[in-house]
Amino acid sequence: MKKHIQIIIRKTASLSAIIFLLLGCTEELSIADFAEYYKNYEQEIRIEGLLDNNNFANSIIRVDRTILVTDTSLYNGRDDNGDWVSYTDENGNNRWDEGEPLNDDIGYDFGGPNDEPEGRGNGIADAGEPHVDDYLEILPQIHDSTMVSVILRETESQIFVAEFFWETQASEFDVIFGPGGPPEATASNPYLTYHYGAYIPGPEYAQIELNENLEYQMVLTTTEGRIITASTDIVGPPINISWESANWLGDTLVSLNNNYAFMNWNNSSLSAFCAVYMDEYFTDGSTRDFYGSLAVSIFTDDSTGLPKFQGNFAGIPLGIYQVKFESVNEIYGNYVYSGLPLRDRELSNWRDQDDNVVLGALGSKTAIDFYLRLTSPNG
Numbered sequence: 001m002k003k004h005i006q007i008i009i010r011k012t013a014s015l016s017a018i019i020f021l022l023l024g025c026t027e028e029l030s031i032a033d034f035a036e037y038y039k040n041y042e043q044e045i046r047i048e049g050l051l052d053n054n055n056f057a058n059s060i061i062r063v064d065r066t067i068l069v070t071d072t073s074l075y076n077g078r079d080d081n082g083d084w085v086s087y088t089d090e091n092g093n094n095r096w097d098e099g100e101p102l103n104d105d106i107g108y109d110f111g112g113p114n115d116e117p118e119g120r121g122n123g124i125a126d127a128g129e130p131h132v133d134d135y136l137e138i139l140p141q142i143h144d145s146t147m148v149s150v151i152l153r154e155t156e157s158q159i160f161v162a163e164f165f166w167e168t169q170a171s172e173f174d175v176i177f178g179p180g181g182p183p184e185a186t187a188s189n190p191y192l193t194y195h196y197g198a199y200i201p202g203p204e205y206a207q208i209e210l211n212e213n214l215e216y217q218m219v220l221t222t223t224e225g226r227i228i229t230a231s232t233d234i235v236g237p238p239i240n241i242s243w244e245s246a247n248w249l250g251d252t253l254v255s256l257n258n259n260y261a262f263m264n265w266n267n268s269s270l271s272a273f274c275a276v277y278m279d280e281y282f283t284d285g286s287t288r289d290f291y292g293s294l295a296v297s298i299f300t301d302d303s304t305g306l307p308k309f310q311g312n313f314a315g316i317p318l319g320i321y322q323v324k325f326e327s328v329n330e331i332y333g334n335y336v337y338s339g340l341p342l343r344d345r346e347l348s349n350w351r352d353q354d355d356n357v358v359l360g361a362l363g364s365k366t367a368i369d370f371y372l373r374l375t376s377p378n379g
Contacts, residue, residue, distance in 0.1 A: 043067070045144060045228075047350050047360035049218055050332065051152075053234050054367050057206035060171060061164055061199040061218065063144040066359070077127030080137050084125040096121030104130040135175070135194040143197045148221040150199045155215040155231045162205035170198035174289065210234045210364070212269070218362055230350040230362035235329035236268030237366040240304070252320075252371040255313075263313060265325060266306040272297040273333025274309055275326040280319065281371065287322055294328070294337060313374070321372045332363020 044066045052058040067074060085103040087096040096105070100121075107117025108128030119126035127133060150164035172195045201208070210216065217231040243263045246255040255261065267274055274295045279287035297307035328336070335347045350358035 044359055047220070047228065047230070047358060047362070049230070049232075049360070049362040051210060051216060051232065051234065051362075051364040052366075053210050053212070053237075053364055056162070056208045056210060057201055057203075059164075059201055061150055061220075061362075062170075062196070063147060063199065063220070064142045065144055067138075067142055074138055074141060075133050077133060079125040079132050083136060084129065084131040086123050086125075087121045096123070104132075106130065135196070139194070139196050145197060146223050147199065148223055149219075150221075151219045152201075153217050153219060155217040158217075161216065162201050162208055164199035165202050166197065167200050168197045169195040170200050171196060212236055216364075227353040228350055228358050229352075230348075232331060232349070232362045232364050233269075233329055234364045235271050235327045235366050237368050238265050238274055238309075238325040238327050239268045239306075239368075240301075241265045241325075241368075241370070251369075252373055254373045254375060256375050256377045261313070263311040265309050265311075266301055266304055267297070267309070267327045268306065269327060269329070270307065271327055271329050271333060272307050273328040273330065273337065274307075275324075275328055275365075276311060277324040277326070278316075278372075279322045281322045290321065291316075294333070296333075296337060313372075316374060318374045318376060321374070322369070323372050324367050324369050326365050326367035329364045332361050332365070335361035335363070 046064050046066055047061065048064075049061040050059060052060075085105075087103055087105045088101040089096070090100050091097065096102070102121055104125070105119075105121050105123065106129060107120030107122075108126050109118045119129065125132050145166045145168075147166070152161040152164070153159060154161060172193055174193050212234045215231050215233050217229055220228040222228070241253070241263065242265070243253060243255055244261050245257045246253050246261070248254075265274075274297070276291070276293055276295050278291040280290045281287050295309050295311070297309050299308040299310075300306070301308040331349050338347055348357050348360055349362055350360050352358060
């Protein structure tokens with residue numbers, strides 16, 4: 001599974017004032033013009049952690065420094081690390097001609113499908129193009145790799161469980177350029193994959209199995225001697241998958257009703273959050289990202305008393321899909337579903353030794369994987 005990362009932006013200006021400015025004028029403004037609103041801003045730590053109950057080796061603790069969108073030392077509209085690639089001048093006439101590869105020189109400010117993007121094929125690394133102010137430039141400057149120790153313990157007994165260590169390529173996520181980009185760029189390179197740094201379990205702890213009946217505590221020690229802790233329960237896996245008129249063939253759920261039906265399932269734990277991921281599966285065993293979202297249960301199953309989920313698969317093209325249902329416990333689900341509002345510190349379960357709230361959340365996840373074959377009843 002590809003994990004995603006979000007950059008937190010501290011907002012101190014009045015939202016109503018910003019909306020008024022946006023609606024009341026048409027002049028293009030630089031975000032640096034709002035620097036006065038943020039002059040008293042102090043950078044903070046944000047910690048996001050997930051314990052993986054399927055594969056402990058995939059557990060991860062991200063420690064980042066919050067940043068401002070007005071920080072022009074980061075967002076400077078330049079290719080600082082030299083990885084932007086201009087068009088390929090195949091005929092050597094020192095200009096881009098239709099049919100020559102654009103590479104990263106796809107332009108910016110995409111309008112409609114018939115509009116020419118500004119800066120397309122101009123030989124200049126423009127802000128908004130791939131590899132300009134991208135994650136390769138930004139992430140290393142916000143990651144905090146300086147933790148003295150990152151230790152997992154059982155909360156009640158304080159028994160040591162595992163130690164986490166910094167890894168520069170702990171996980172990855174995709175960024176897609178399209179469908180707004182030029183057709184040739186969308187077709188040839190719709191995804192850019194970025195790796196990011198985080199703390200992961202040492203290899204000697206990779207096979208550890210977490211206990212759903214226990215609570216676990218993560219303890220971080222900073223270079224200044226600050227102790228930051230959070231505790232989380234361990235969520236159970238999704239269960240009771242059902243689809244009317246569908247049958248299981250091994251690990252594949254086969255539907256013969258043109259996919260116009262609902263799939264139902266429960267979370268085995270009392271969590272109202274379940275992430276859903278679908279990848280298109282091809283005959284050579286390769287996959288392509290198709291869909292992903294966080295499902296939220298608002299119903300309780302009358303027969304089990306467990307959270308009830310329902311997925312609407314109407315309109316999805318017939319074929320084979322690799323599906324993952326991933327239960328996420330309440331604390332982390334609420335944190336993500338809320339949209340990460342920084343003012344609502346109650347969403348965070350991280351505290352330092354002085355009981356000060358630290359941004360972020362520590363949670364747990366457990367997944368099940370299967371294949372879904374959507375087949376026409378008419379053959």
